Amino acid sequence: MSDHPESQQFEEWRRFWKSEQPEAARKAIKLPSLFQLWKSTLEQLSLPSKGSVLLELGAAAGSVSRIASQIPSLSANKMLAFDASIEALALLQNGESAVVGDIRRLPFATHCAKLVTSQFAVEYVDVASMLAALDCVAPGGYFVYVLHLKQGAIDIECGINRDLVQTFINSDFLSAANRLLCSALDNETDTDQRFKANAFKAALGNTESALLKAPECQGRDTLLRVYNAVADMIEAPAAFSRPEVVRWFDSTSAELASYVARMSQMQNAALSEDELSAFSDAAIARGFTILREGAVFDRSLSVRSVPIAFHIVGRRDQEAPE
Ligand SMILES: C[S@@+](CC[C@H](N)C(=O)[O-])C[C@H]1O[C@@H](n2cnc3c(N)ncnc32)[C@H](O)[C@@H]1O
Numbered sequence: 001m002s003d004h005p006e007s008q009q010f011e012e013w014r015r016f017w018k019s020e021q022p023e024a025a026r027k028a029i030k031l032p033s034l035f036q037l038w039k040s041t042l043e044q045l046s047l048p049s050k051g052s053v054l055l056e057l058g059a060a061a062g063s064v065s066r067i068a069s070q071i072p073s074l075s076a077n078k079m080l081a082f083d084a085s086i087e088a089l090a091l092l093q094n095g096e097s098a099v100v101g102d103i104r105r106l107p108f109a110t111h112c113a114k115l116v117t118s119q120f121a122v123e124y125v126d127v128a129s130m131l132a133a134l135d136c137v138a139p140g141g142y143f144v145y146v147l148h149l150k151q152g153a154i155d156i157e158c159g160i161n162r163d164l165v166q167t168f169i170n171s172d173f174l175s176a177a178n179r180l181l182c183s184a185l186d187n188e189t190d191t192d193q194r195f196k197a198n199a200f201k202a203a204l205g206n207t208e209s210a211l212l213k214a215p216e217c218q219g220r221d222t223l224l225r226v227y228n229a230v231a232d233m234i235e236a237p238a239a240f241s242r243p244e245v246v247r248w249f250d251s252t253s254a255e256l257a258s259y260v261a262r263m264s265q266m267q268n269a270a271l272s273e274d275e276l277s278a279f280s281d282a283a284i285a286r287g288f289t290i291l292r293e294g295a296v297f298d299r300s301l302s303v304r305s306v307p308i309a310f311h312i313v314g315r316r317d318q319e320a321p322e
Contacts, residue, residue, distance in 0.1 A: 017087035033298035050076035052114035058121015061091035069094035148270040161219030162263035176203040288314035
């Protein structure tokens with residue numbers, strides 16, 4: 001569960017969905033195991049073929065609705081995609097109706113949806129709000145959640161990414177590069193430029209050895225992009241104006257800080273086994289039958305023995321309890 005201040009939490013996601021990274025995110029969502037899980041689960045649910053509301057929470061670019069729209073028996077239903085990020089919802093492509101807002105304050109009527117889904121989103125809020133979201137499920141309707149799992153593959157990779165990028169931020173690499181470039185662009189004396197070049201060389205050595213030792217991961221790819229961009233500028237400073245350079249360093253530092261915050265959020269969102277069973281028990285107490293729950297594994301990953309997620313499928317009893 002995240003305890004990040006709300007507005008800041010949303011800001012990291014808005015920044016992410018505005019950036020060029022959604023391509024990478026789309027690939028991640030297409031993990032074969034997740035695609036198969038959603039497809040087979042959605043096909044098995046006994047849902048009306050049209051006229052019902054299917055609500056996806058934290059839908060972003062439509063992780064579940066995209067799959068639902070390919071299932072002929074579901075495609076004539078009304079798909080609502082709900083997310084805090086308008087930038088993410090702008091990427092929807094399957095005729096979903098976009099609704100912007102906070103899962104903690106859902107603007108929907110009780111029992112409005114025959115199906116409520118979430119993939120890696122509803123767990124970003126507190127358990128009480130996660131449970132309150134179930135009020136949207138109509139009698140006889142379902143919820144299907146795919147959730148971040150503590151010590152799951154995503155949790156572990158987020159930790160590696162976060163530590164790697166944080167160490168890079170803490171290093172002197174960016175500030176030394178910035179000082180050297182500005183020194184060259186300001187035509188400072190040779191002595192000053194040499195002094196700054198030496199400081200940069202020292203920082204470069206440390207960064208290169210850290211990158212060489214780093215495991216293959218998204219964090220390393222992110223840092224390699226930054227490293228290459230810096231190398232291009234250092235090689236030909238005259239090709240860049242001073243304001244361009246200053247802007248690039250400011251925005252890159254902000255991007256990296258946001259990346260670390262997002263990795264931390266994802267880790268904070270990951271649920272322990274105890275939290276998952278407490279959620280499942282509370283759903284039962286609210287009038288749901290749990291049809292299926294358990295860890296999700298992905299054979300395409302190098303670490304096949306570590307689950308990537310936890311999934312839970314529940315159906316609301318026909319008679320909602322008083
Ligand atoms: C890890 S992404 C998952 C997105 C998508 N479901 C997927 O699988 O790719 C989490 C999403 O939840 C959204 N989100 C996080 N907290 C939220 C909240 N309190 N209310 C609404 N959306 C939220 C973010 O904007 C982001 O798009």
